[in-house]
Amino acid sequence: MERPPLRRACLLWAALAVPALTADRLGMNEPRALEQQVAGLVVLAAAVAVARRRPLAAFALTAVLSLAAAPALFTVSYGPALAVFALLLGLRADRGRPAAVVFGAVGCLGTARIALLGVDPAAEWVVLTGTVLFGCVFPWLGGRSWRQSRQLAEAGWTRAARLEGEQRIAEERARLRERARIAQDMHDSLGHELSLIALRAGALQVAPDLPDHHRTAAADLRAAAADATERLHRVIGVLREEDEPPSLTPPGETVEQLVARAAESGLPVRWEPAEDRTPARRPAGGVAERVLYRVVREALTNAARHAPGAEVTVAAERGAEGVTVTVTSGRGSGPGVPSSGGTGLQALRAAVTAVGGDFEAGPCGQGFRVRAYVPEEATATPARSAPAPAAPPAPYAPFTRARRRVALAFATALGAGLVLLGGAFSWYAYTETHSVLPPASYAELRLGATVGDLADVLPERTVRDAPVERAPAPPSTGSECRYYRASGELLVSVDHFRLCFDNAGRLVAKDVIPRADLPQRPSQDEEFVR
Numbered sequence: 463m464e465r466p467p468l469r470r471a472c473l474l475w476a477a478l479a480v481p482a483l484t485a486d487r488l489g490m491n492e493p494r495a496l497e498q499q500v501a502g503l504v505v506l507a508a509a510v511a512v513a514r515r516r517p518l519a520a521f522a523l524t525a526v527l528s529l530a531a532a533p534a535l536f537t538v539s540y541g542p543a544l545a546v547f548a549l550l551l552g553l554r555a556d557r558g559r560p561a562a563v564v565f566g567a568v569g570c571l572g573t574a575r576i577a578l579l580g581v582d583p584a585a586e587w588v589v590l591t592g593t594v595l596f597g598c599v600f601p602w603l604g605g606r607s608w609r610q611s612r613q614l615a616e617a618g619w620t621r622a623a624r625l626e627g628e629q630r631i632a633e634e635r636a637r638l639r640e641r642a643r644i645a646q647d648m649h650d651s652l653g654h655e656l657s658l659i660a661l662r663a664g665a666l667q668v669a670p671d672l673p674d675h676h677r678t679a680a681a682d683l684r685a686a687a688a689d690a691t692e693r694l695h696r697v698i699g700v701l702r703e704e705d706e707p708p709s710l711t712p713p714g715e716t717v718e719q720l721v722a723r724a725a726e727s728g729l730p731v732r733w734e735p736a737e738d739r740t741p742a743r744r745p746a747g748g749v750a751e752r753v754l755y756r757v758v759r760e761a762l763t764n765a766a767r768h769a770p771g772a773e774v775t776v777a778a779e780r781g782a783e784g785v786t787v788t789v790t791s792g793r794g795s796g797p798g799v800p801s802s803g804g805t806g807l808q809a810l811r812a813a814v815t816a817v818g819g820d821f822e823a824g825p826c827g828q829g830f831r832v833r834a835y836v837p838e839e840a841t842a843t844p845a846r847s848a849p850a851p852a853a854p855p856a857p858y859a860p861f862t863r864a865r866r867r868v869a870l871a872f873a874t875a876l877g878a879g880l881v882l883l884g885g886a887f888s889w890y891a892y893t894e895t896h897s898v899l900p901p902a903s904y905a906e907l908r909l910g911a912t913v914g915d916l917a918d919v920l921p922e923r924t925v926r927d928a929p930v931e932r933a934p935a936p937p938s939t940g941s942e943c944r945y946y947r948a949s950g951e952l953l954v955s956v957d958h959f960r961l962c963f964d965n966a967g968r969l970v971a972k973d974v975i976p977r978a979d980l981p982q983r984p985s986q987d988e989e990f991v992r
Contacts, residue, residue, distance in 0.1 A: 467514065475510045478543040479503055485538040494531075502527055506543055513547060517554040518564060521547040525568045525598075533575035534589040535568065536597065544593075545601045552605020561602055569594050584893070585926060588886040595879050603871050610867075657766040658727040659687045716751070717758050717787070721776050724762050731762065734777040736785070749817055750836045754778075754787050756813060757821075760806050761789035761832040771795030772829060784819070784837040793828040810834070891952055897923040899946035904959050904972070913967040920961075921946055929958055929975050937962055937971040948974075 482502050486493055505527045513520040524547045528540045535544075551561055572590040580586045663683040672680070715723075721733040758776055765774045772792040779786045807823050810832075814821040819836040903919050913920075928945035936943055941962045948957035955977040962971040 471510050471513075474513075474546075475507055478506050478510070478546065481542050482506065482539045490538040498531075502531070502540065506540075509543070509547060513550050514554070517547070517551040518560055521551045521561075521598075522564055525564070529568070529572055529575060533572060533579050534586040534593065535572050536589055536593040541593070541597060545597050548598045548601040549605040552602040552607075553609050554605075558606065565594060565598055565602075568598070584889060588882075588889070591882055592879075592886070595875065595882060599875050600879075603875055606871070656687050656690050657763045658724060658729070659683075662727050663687060715755075717755055717776070717778070720755060720758055720762070724766075729762065729766055729774065730771070731765075731774040731776060734775060736778040736780040750785060750838060753813055753817055753819070753836050754785065754834065757787055757810055757832065757834040758789055760810055761791075764806065764832075765789070765791040765830070769794030769829065781835075784835055786833065786835045789832045790826060791829045791831075807832075893923060893926060894947060894952055895950045897921050897925050897945075897947050898950045899948065899959050901948055904946075904948070904974075907961070907969065907972055909969050909972070911969045913963060913969075916969065920944075925958060928960075929978070932978070933958075933960055933975050934973060938964065940965050941970055943971075945975075 483499065486499070505523055509520040509523040512523075521544075524540060524543050525535070528535050528537055528544050531537045531540060555561060569590065572594070573587060576583050576586045576590060663680050718733055718735065721731055725731050762774065762776075765772060769791050772794040774789065774791045777788045777790075779788070811821040811823075814834050814836060817836060819834060821835075822831075822833045824831065899919075899921055907916065907919070925945040925947055933943075933945075941964050943960050943962040946959045946961070948959055957977050958975040960971075960973040960975060961969060962973075964970045
């Protein structure tokens, strides 16, 4: 269970108060008065209290506290708190520009304090810059990265849920398409069979030797079959989608067999085959055969329903590259079923054009004609085919831009840090190597010489971090002492020379200060002016 906010705030304050209370006792900071320590704890408590709603204010309070404790901003007492509140600032703040402004303001205030109160401005400014960069900017960037990672994760889950919903919609649409396909097959096959039943019932109705009560039953059967055909057509028309051609499932018989079965049922139909061996005479199964079969079946069904008693002619003509089938019906001898919109012909047109053929349907004289041309090498391109596996999607654009921004920010901060470290080390090497007084030159120095006499011998710079704590007491109160390095070695402790001058600029004392890892001993080179 998540801890209450108040309890977590108290734990955070306690964790930040530990270094503030123990750093002085462990000798990691300059000793401070009890009032200063209590004031620091109060400021940390205020920063923790406002950190959740005002993270920028919390960081600003901690930065001011650190600057009050040390002009270079870095202290062991408040350094951890500064980094923690910078991290929380990046994690909780929406915008990055206010944080950048505060970082710049902290650097400017620290620079002003160093210029006014600093002992070694160059070294302290390097410490200030390093603290702002590594103790403030880097934790802030870490918080920003953490925040963006959480936002990207939430956006990823949201996108995954949306894709899952789209997948469910696609599956449901595929299911509806399959139902529409099955319904279309039922319409084509059952509608044709019901039309043939109606024809047989009509032939039975006009039989001369049929009793009157059987004749009435045959008429009722014919009317019921016609009514069932019409209702089936309306119901299937609701389920069928307009942009889908009918299914090309193999019918199991040829066009010639279809025409023969319709003639046996009483439909006055005549078959005119092509001179050459046409696809209608081949075993069913090819795309061209299936399309032609459906065209003829639908045309015969329409002729039986809308023009009963009309003579129908089915003619096949073979061309150089395909087969043309023409179904022509005359004027009916009895009342037919009114047309319900021509959706069957629209479906046939879609099926024929899908395989690269041509379709025509319209009045011809006093009747109706349907003509379809199908290429010999027809290939089906049904709209319901399963989609090919999609290529891997490109990376989500917001994700890519966010990662690029974070990487750019880290690279910029790291580059700035490297430049800062390089510049600081270069300055350190320059100051250390240009404050070296060779031992031979030191041995030639004579007490009583003036600064002007020694100008060509003395280095152009003096040591900034002089070992004052290891040096002996100065010879007089008004003397000015200068410190020089005895060697140009870097990053190690070396011996130092101290030269003291009186108010007149005369050399009054010269001392050798051994390096830090050697025991203190009286200087054998110490000389005084008598």
